């Protein structure tokens with residue numbers, strides 16, 4: 001038991017980062033889709049797998065009326081895609097049941113941008129829906 005316990009503590013917590021330009025674009029897209037939801041995918045730098053550099057918008061998935069608007073069967077096999085981003089027309093950036101289901105199935109990191117879509121109204125989560133720290137670089 002002790003062995004496993006120690007092992008768990010040794011897991012390195014990676015520091016997630018997002019480029020300011022990418023975050024700004026996410027917030028812009030969320031704003032222009034409002035009051036509809038906006039959804040996209042997050043791409044990392046291939047040399048730094050924990051820095052999100054690009055927002056990928058899938059055709060036909062730009063905005064929708066409800067949660068889980070991602071047509072993930074359309075996902076290209078692309079290992080630089082690490083997770084999802086979507087907006088909440090409400091001021092609550094907390095994941096819904098549908099969001100948690102999506103998080104667990106697809107990707108390692110997920111961003112929710114809530115109304116009014118500024119630098120203080122978004123949060124990042126891991127696949128389990130646990131809030132994670134993400135620094136803007």
Ligand SMILES: [Zn+2]
Pocket residue numbers: 067068086087088094095096099112
């Ligand atoms: Zn949601």
